[in-house]
Amino acid sequence: xxxxxxxxxxxxxxxxxxxxxxxxxxxxxxxxxxxxxxxxxxxxxxxxxxxxxxxxxxxxxxxxxxxxxxxxxxxxxxxxxxxxxxxxxxxxxxxxxxxxxxxxxxxxxxxxxxxxxxxxxxxxxxxxxxxxxxxxxxxxxxxxxxxxxxxxxxxxxxxxxxxxxxxxxxxxxxxxxxxxxxxxxxxxxxxxxxxx
Amino acid sequence: xxxxxxxxxxxxxxxxxxxxxxxxxxxxxxxxxxxxxxxxxxxxxxxxxxxxxxxxxxxxxxxxxxxxxxxxxxxxxxxxxxxxxxxxxxxxxxxxxxxxxxxxxxxxxxxxxxxxxxxxxxxxxxxxxxxxxxxxxxxxxxxxxxxxxxxxxxxxxxxxxxxxxxxxxxxxxxxxxxxxxxxxxxxxxxxxxxxxxxxxxxxxxxxxxxxxxxxxxxxxxxxxxxxxxxxxxxxxxxxxxxxxxxxxxxxxxxxxxxxxxxxxxxxxxxxxxxxxxxxxxxxxxxxxxxxxxxxxxxxxxxxxxxxxxxxxxxxxxxxxxxxxxxxxxxxx
Amino acid sequence: xxxxxxxxxxxxxxxxxxxxxxxxxxxxxxxxxxxxxxxxxxxxxxxxxxxxxxxxxxxxxxxxxxxxxxxxxxxxxxxxxxxxxxxxxxxxxxxxxxxxxxxxxxxxxxxxxxxxxxxxxxxxxxxxxxxxxxxxxxxxxxxxxxxxxxxxxxxxxxxxxxxxxxxxxxxxxxxxxxxxxxxxxxxxxxxxxxxxxxxxxxxxxxxxxxxxxxxxxxxxxxxxxxxxxxxxxxxxxxxxxxxxxxxxxxxxxxxxxxxxxxxxxxxxxxxxxxxxxxxxxxxxxxxxxxxxxxxxxxxxxxxxxxxxxxxxxxxxxxxxxxxxxxxxxxxxxxxxxxxxxxxxxxxxxxxxxxxxxxxxxxxxxxxxxxxxxxxxxxxxxxxxxxxxxxxxxxxxxxxxxxxxxxxxxxxxxxxx
Numbered sequence: 051x052x053x054x055x056x057x058x059x060x061x062x063x064x065x066x067x068x069x070x071x072x073x074x075x076x077x078x079x080x081x082x083x084x085x086x087x088x089x090x091x092x093x094x095x096x097x098x099x100x101x102x103x104x105x106x107x108x109x110x111x112x113x114x115x116x117x118x119x120x121x122x123x124x125x126x127x128x129x130x131x132x133x134x135x136x137x138x139x140x141x142x143x144x145x146x147x148x149x150x151x152x153x154x155x156x157x158x159x160x161x162x163x164x165x166x167x168x169x170x171x172x173x174x175x176x177x178x179x180x181x182x183x184x185x186x187x188x189x190x191x192x193x194x195x196x197x198x199x200x201x202x203x204x205x206x207x208x209x210x211x212x213x214x215x216x217x218x219x220x221x222x223x224x225x226x227x228x229x230x231x232x233x234x235x236x237x238x239x240x241x242x243x244x245x246x
Numbered sequence: 247x248x249x250x251x252x253x254x255x256x257x258x259x260x261x262x263x264x265x266x267x268x269x270x271x272x273x274x275x276x277x278x279x280x281x282x283x284x285x286x287x288x289x290x291x292x293x294x295x296x297x298x299x300x301x302x303x304x305x306x307x308x309x310x311x312x313x314x315x316x317x318x319x320x321x322x323x324x325x326x327x328x329x330x331x332x333x334x335x336x337x338x339x340x341x342x343x344x345x346x347x348x349x350x351x352x353x354x355x356x357x358x359x360x361x362x363x364x365x366x367x368x369x370x371x372x373x374x375x376x377x378x379x380x381x382x383x384x385x386x387x388x389x390x391x392x393x394x395x396x397x398x399x400x401x402x403x404x405x406x407x408x409x410x411x412x413x414x415x416x417x418x419x420x421x422x423x424x425x426x427x428x429x430x431x432x433x434x435x436x437x438x439x440x441x442x443x444x445x446x447x448x449x450x451x452x453x454x455x456x457x458x459x460x461x462x463x464x465x466x467x468x469x470x471x472x473x474x475x476x477x478x479x480x481x482x483x484x485x486x487x488x489x490x491x492x493x494x495x496x497x498x499x500x501x502x503x504x505x506x507x508x509x510x511x512x513x514x515x516x517x518x519x520x521x522x523x524x525x526x527x528x529x530x531x532x533x534x535x536x537x538x539x540x541x542x543x544x545x546x547x548x549x550x551x552x553x554x555x556x557x558x559x560x561x562x563x564x565x566x567x568x569x570x571x572x573x574x575x576x577x578x
Numbered sequence: 579x580x581x582x583x584x585x586x587x588x589x590x591x592x593x594x595x596x597x598x599x600x601x602x603x604x605x606x607x608x609x610x611x612x613x614x615x616x617x618x619x620x621x622x623x624x625x626x627x628x629x630x631x632x633x634x635x636x637x638x639x640x641x642x643x644x645x646x647x648x649x650x651x652x653x654x655x656x657x658x659x660x661x662x663x664x665x666x667x668x669x670x671x672x673x674x675x676x677x678x679x680x681x682x683x684x685x686x687x688x689x690x691x692x693x694x695x696x697x698x699x700x701x702x703x704x705x706x707x708x709x710x711x712x713x714x715x716x717x718x719x720x721x722x723x724x725x726x727x728x729x730x731x732x733x734x735x736x737x738x739x740x741x742x743x744x745x746x747x748x749x750x751x752x753x754x755x756x757x758x759x760x761x762x763x764x765x766x767x768x769x770x771x772x773x774x775x776x777x778x779x780x781x782x783x784x785x786x787x788x789x790x791x792x793x794x795x796x797x798x799x800x801x802x803x804x805x806x807x808x809x810x811x812x813x814x815x816x817x818x819x820x821x822x823x824x825x826x827x828x829x830x831x832x833x834x835x836x837x838x839x840x841x842x843x844x845x846x847x848x849x850x851x852x853x854x855x856x857x858x859x860x861x862x863x864x865x866x867x868x869x870x871x872x873x874x875x876x877x878x879x880x881x882x883x884x885x886x887x888x889x890x891x892x893x894x895x896x897x898x899x900x901x902x903x904x905x906x907x908x909x910x911x912x913x914x915x916x917x918x919x920x921x922x923x924x925x926x927x928x929x930x931x932x933x934x935x936x937x938x939x940x941x942x943x944x945x946x947x948x949x950x951x952x953x954x955x956x957x958x959x960x961x962x963x964x965x966x967x968x969x970x971x972x973x974x975x976x977x978x979x980x981x982x983x984x985x986x987x988x989x990x991x992x993x994x
Contacts, residue, residue: 083750086749110850111849111933112935313777316775334782343641347668350633358645385634
């Protein structure tokens, strides 16, 4: 079972991200379960969403305590909330930021992870470029797919096109592809992938 | 010189089957083929105004709909005295749900008729003042707001009679009830409280709102009949004296109802989509004391601890109604 | 068709396939997505022959359903928590009148303190009202139980509540096989009312019944529930034949062969329990689980025979009868009366507190060793509790308990 935990704030599409991830996995014929954990329901409040992917039926009904991957949609949560709690030592980290782990003050933590398991991507900027709105979720899914190799980008795009339509679908799909491509190209050469 | 047309029967006998009238102008109650929707055998008190009001109103509905109507009844006197298990005095399809939801249950029946394409079957909701103005108020407003195709009839005897004469938001000022006893500095129901549901119904801009009285059968029947010619949310508020709760003589029920109208305390009017479209003009208003003195619930206003100021305040309410509704203006 | 969808959406699509005629809804978390989905289907015309009514309260919602059902229409509504309590009078009214309404409960805790997350207190609060109560373990079962519910309700003239854990199921995306219209039509015939408001044949429904007859009327409701005990497994078998999968039934066992300890629960927590059971079986523990699907009527005989060979039973329940203890465990104890089997109550997940598999594992291990107390409160923060108790003992004006605790946890507003 592959477990993902996505952290962000209300309004950033965190819950949608987890759902799209599950739909992408479904498109590949796998079992997937996505669900939210609401804090208080208001914009800007911390939100967590979970996604489990497996080849057999998923029966577990608890929050993801030992994620294989953590996606951070809002870096202002770093140092405020223990976002990495339970993350497996060989897990993956995707952070929505144009800064490096060093600049974010988490390098000491992320350096312990295997090479190519951590990346910072300016997902919000990529979203603004392709969608015109600061909604980083699609881009982050592209990054996650590239970083972990657990999902094909086509599945992510299919999930996006299934949920949205017209320009919104096209923009989000483009953002996901762009991020996927960027992370894929840098993942092999450096210990941590970070995009300027 | 201003003139006012007066109906022929007003100059003669009040008998509903006045043989001097065209049969089409006679009351539904005079018709041998009336449905008698609320049949004899019910357990209402002697002189019950609500039993009269319900029979008049529902028979008019049945005539207007060719006997195709379903009635939903809130908990209250009418429901209790009309269906003493294992008997029922209803000759029509009838349902009792709960105290506060007659309007909502009726909305559900209307929805079922719509979905089954049987919209020629019409729906009535009925309840007392308690079930309408208080506990049923939320559901009533919801039905109005959705413009559900239901005629809601409120039989207002101005208190929770079935449970022992407790005060409701329809209880008039100074009236004695079990929960507003005639003791203390301000005996009876306080002044400055209460709500006027017909006006509130008008504020919803529903297709039709009317007040009616058992003292004027034709007026009541005409209003109900007209209401049934319309679709959407409609509300008719009928004043019905309760000899037991009001402390009046059972034989005086119709007289007391008439005095309420003639004093201006219970104005008869009609409104459509929030605008008054008609009212029953008074030829000669009577002083409120004529009305109040027939009811022991107002007895403490007279006699040894008389309260002329309270009586004057009630007279002022009547005068305000006369002014506000133009009850002394000639009808046109 | 196999879909990856939100649980609420799956329920909405299943209900739509049942050809409902009147749907009335008042919004309350976590049921909103169900009625929004149905409302949209009606508005777009995808669901035809259905009136969708937005009402002004939950009390009105069930009242509209009552009127519609009494007039012969297949009626549906959904609610949770506070909403279920607000319509409580109508809940008893519907079952007393024998109206086959189906209602989804998105199980949610009841305030105060106000809480939007999952537990099963709401359904439990109305367990004596005469409604059949079915609990779904997965979203697939949630969808399937609604199809069974309409058939069951109409066969018995008894309303049915389908209970679906709020957020955990309602807001979870997972794979659900949505049946075809043909399949549902083959299983669920049109509604034939036992009583109906019809000018062609006037009847009076809802009369007052005095001491001379009330008892018999009420007993006949109880009798219907015994009929349901017989009918529920029949319907489940028929469902399996038409749809090709299991759903519903009274209760089902999981790896209880030779089990010394059996865990009993309602709803979604059974999924986590099964994972824990598998892990413990791998480690040699003789442990199994029993999922109760029909809570009302409570299948005393079936539960007893499923548990008869065990030494001990642990009932994990998401509800609490304040002042008395476990609710489901009381029913289980009744089933096991005279057997000598020890029944433990484990109250868990109240107000949406997660039930981690690790906590269950520890709990079941302790039970297996005979080291579990009779009533256990899973993952209760005793430190916080004791702090508040001390506070209350220390001063009269100790302040609102909920706010004190939130402050202790660093979650509340800071007082100056």
